[in-house]
Amino acid sequence: MTEIHTPWWQSGVLYQVYPRSFSDSDADGNGDLQGIIDRLDHLEWLGIDGIWLSPITLSPNADWGYDVADYCAVEPDLGTIELFDALVAGAGRRGIRVLMDLVPNHTSEEHLWFVDSRSSKTASKRDWYVWADATAEGAPPNNWVSSFGGPAWTLDATTGQFYLHNHLAEQPDLNWWHEDVRSAFDDIFRFWLDRGVAGFRIDVCNIIIKDKQLRDNPPATEDDDFEAQLFGQRPVYNGNRPEVHDVLRRWRRLTDSYDGSRALIGETPVKVDVLARYYGDGSDELHMAFNFPFITSPFEAETLRGIVEETEELLPLGAWPAWTGSNHDMSRFASRWGEGNPSKIGAAIVMLLCLRGTPVLYQGDEIGLGDRAVGHEDMRDPLGVLYFPAYAGRDAMRTPMPWRDAPGGGFTDPGVASWLPIGDTGPCNVEDQRSDPRSILHLTHDLIALRRETPELQTGAYESVKAPDGVWAWRRGDHMLVALNLSEGDATLADVEGRIRIGTDRQRDDEVLRGVVRLHPWEAVVIDTR
Ligand code: GLC
Ligand code: MG
Numbered sequence: 418m419t420e421i422h423t424p425w426w427q428s429g430v431l432y433q434v435y436p437r438s439f440s441d442s443d444a445d446g447n448g449d450l451q452g453i454i455d456r457l458d459h460l461e462w463l464g465i466d467g468i469w470l471s472p473i474t475l476s477p478n479a480d481w482g483y484d485v486a487d488y489c490a491v492e493p494d495l496g497t498i499e500l501f502d503a504l505v506a507g508a509g510r511r512g513i514r515v516l517m518d519l520v521p522n523h524t525s526e527e528h529l530w531f532v533d534s535r536s537s538k539t540a541s542k543r544d545w546y547v548w549a550d551a552t553a554e555g556a557p558p559n560n561w562v563s564s565f566g567g568p569a570w571t572l573d574a575t576t577g578q579f580y581l582h583n584h585l586a587e588q589p590d591l592n593w594w595h596e597d598v599r600s601a602f603d604d605i606f607r608f609w610l611d612r613g614v615a616g617f618r619i620d621v622c623n624i625i626i627k628d629k630q631l632r633d634n635p636p637a638t639e640d641d642d643f644e645a646q647l648f649g650q651r652p653v654y655n656g657n658r659p660e661v662h663d664v665l666r667r668w669r670r671l672t673d674s675y676d677g678s679r680a681l682i683g684e685t686p687v688k689v690d691v692l693a694r695y696y697g698d699g700s701d702e703l704h705m706a707f708n709f710p711f712i713t714s715p716f717e718a719e720t721l722r723g724i725v726e727e728t729e730e731l732l733p734l735g736a737w738p739a740w741t742g743s744n745h746d747m748s749r750f751a752s753r754w755g756e757g758n759p760s761k762i763g764a765a766i767v768m769l770l771c772l773r774g775t776p777v778l779y780q781g782d783e784i785g786l787g788d789r790a791v792g793h794e795d796m797r798d799p800l801g802v803l804y805f806p807a808y809a810g811r812d813a814m815r816t817p818m819p820w821r822d823a824p825g826g827g828f829t830d831p832g833v834a835s836w837l838p839i840g841d842t843g844p845c846n847v848e849d850q851r852s853d854p855r856s857i858l859h860l861t862h863d864l865i866a867l868r869r870e871t872p873e874l875q876t877g878a879y880e881s882v883k884a885p886d887g888v889w890a891w892r893r894g895d896h897m898l899v900a901l902n903l904s905e906g907d908a909t910l911a912d913v914e915g916r917i918r919i920g921t922d923r924q925r926d927d928e929v930l931r932g933v934v935r936l937h938p939w940e941a942v943v944i945d946t947r
Pocket of ligand 1: 480483484520584620621684745746
C-alpha cells in the first residue's frame with residue numbers, strides 16, 4: 418500500500434520575516450538575526466511551520482537587500498553566518514524551517530561579477546550581464562521600461578555601452594542565457610541547501626530571461642493591465658519568456674535532489690493563466706507561486722471567489738496554490754482589505770487560513786497590523802524617495818513589528834531611533850493581544866491550530882457553495898464549510914447543519930447549527946458539518 422504523504426510545505430503555514438523590521442537585539446535600530454532567534458517562541462506558539470526570510474545577504478541596500486553584493490555572505494547589519502546557522506538550528510528544534518530569499522534576476526552594481534563585467538568589453542564576466550549598443554540616434558538599445566519606471570537601460574561610460582536593469586540602475590540584470598550564470602546559481606542553491614535551508618522564495622522569477630534579440634515591446638492597448646497602460650507598453654519581450662521554464666525545471670531538479678523536502682515559491686506577478694504555467698506539469702517547476710490577482714483584489718466576495726475558482730481550475734493537476742494578503746511590497750491587508758476594522762481583518766484571516774493551499778502570513782498579519790504612514794523625511798524605500806508625493810513607496814508596510822505598547826515597541830530599546838519609525842503602537846501589539854482571547858492574534862493562533870488537527874483544512878478539496886450576494890462560502894473536503902459575509906448587511910446561508918468550530922465572533926465558537934447560519938456584516942465562520 419502506498420502511504421499518502423503530504424509535504425510539510427503543503428500542510429503547513431508560512432510566515433514572511435522582513436529581518437530589518439522584526440526584532441532588534443543589539444539596539445542599533447535595525448532588526449537582526451539574533452532578534453529573530455529571540456522571537457522564535459512567538460512563532461512556535463503561533464504554529465508556524467516555515468519562515469521566509471527577506472534577503473539577509475550582503476547588500477549596499479539601494480533596494481534594501483534586493484540588490485545583492487554577495488549571495489553567500491550575511492549582511493553585517495543583520496548578523497553573521499554563524500548566527501544564521503544558529504537560527505536554522507533553533508527554528509528546527511521548534512519544528513520551524515527556514516526559506517531564503519533568492520534574487521537571481523539582478524545583482525547589486527557592487528557585486529564583483531558586475532565590477533568585472535563593466536570594466537571592459539573583453540572582461541571575463543562581460544556576458545554575465547546584458548550589454549548593448551545605443552541606437553544610431555544614441556538612444557537606449559530598445560524601448561523597455563524598468564518595473565520601477567524610466568528606461569530599463571543605463572549608459573556606462575567605461576565602455577560606452579548600455580546595461581539592462583529591470584529595477585534600479587544599481588541593480589543590473591544578469592544574462593540568464595549564459596550557462597556560467599546558471600551554474601553559478603546552482604552553487605548558490607547548494608551553498609544554502611547544504612546549510613539546511615528548506616528552500617527559496619525566488620524574486621521576480623518570471624522575468625529572469627529576456628528576448629535574445631532584445632526586440633521592442635509592443636504598445637499597450639486598453640485591454641492591458643494598469644502597469645502596462647502606465648508604462649505604455651505590453652511587457653512581451655522583457656519577461657515571461659518561454660525559455661524561463663528551462664531554468665525553473667533545472668532549479669526544481671536541483672531542489673528535489675535534496676531529500677524531497679525542500680520547496681521553491683516564486684514571486685510571479687502575473688495573471689492566473691500565466692501563473693499556472695509556472696507550475697510546469699504540476700511537479701516539475703515551482704512548488705508554489707504567489708497569486709498576485711488575489712493579493713491585489715478588492716475585498717469582495719464575487720471577485721475573490723472568481724480568482725480562487727479560476728486558480729483551482731487552471732492550475733495543473735498536482736499543483737499547490739499559495740495565498741497571501743500582504744508582503745513587503747504591497748500594502749498590509751489589515752489596511753487594504755480590513756480598513757482597520759477588526760471584523761474585516763478577522764474575516765480576511767479566516768479566508769487566508771482556510772483556502773486550499775499554503776497560507777503565507779507577513780509579519781504583523783497575525784495581530785492585524787496595518788500600514789504606518791512614514792513621513793517624507795523618514796523615507797527609506799528608493800521608490801518613495803523617487804516618486805514622492807505621487808507615490809509614497811513601500812515603507813508603510815515595512816515599519817517595525819510592535820511587540821509591546823512601550824517606547825521602542827519592544828522592537829528596539831527605548832530611546833533608540835529605529836531604521837523606520839515604528840509609529841503608534843496602541844493596542845495593536847503582540848503582548849496585549851496575547852492576553853486577550855478575543856484578539857486577532859488568538860484568532861490567528863486558533864485557526865492555525867484547527868488547521869493542524871483537521872486534515873480537510875490542510876488538503877481537502879475546495880468547492881464553492883451557492884450563497885447570497887456578498888457571501889462567499891466553500892467546502893473543504895468532506896465535512897468542513899467556511900462562510901464569509903463580505904458585506905455591510907446581515908446575511909443568511911441556508912442548508913447548514915453542524916457546529917461552528919471558530920467564528921470571528923468568538924462567542925459563537927461551538928454553536929450548533931440546525932438549518933441556517935446567520936452572519937453579521939463581515940462575520941466569518943468555520944463549520945464542521947458532521
Ligand atoms: C521584488 C521584491 C522587491 C524588490 C524587487 C527588485 O519585487 O519583492 O522588494 O524591490 O523585486 O528586486
Ligand atoms: Mg540590530
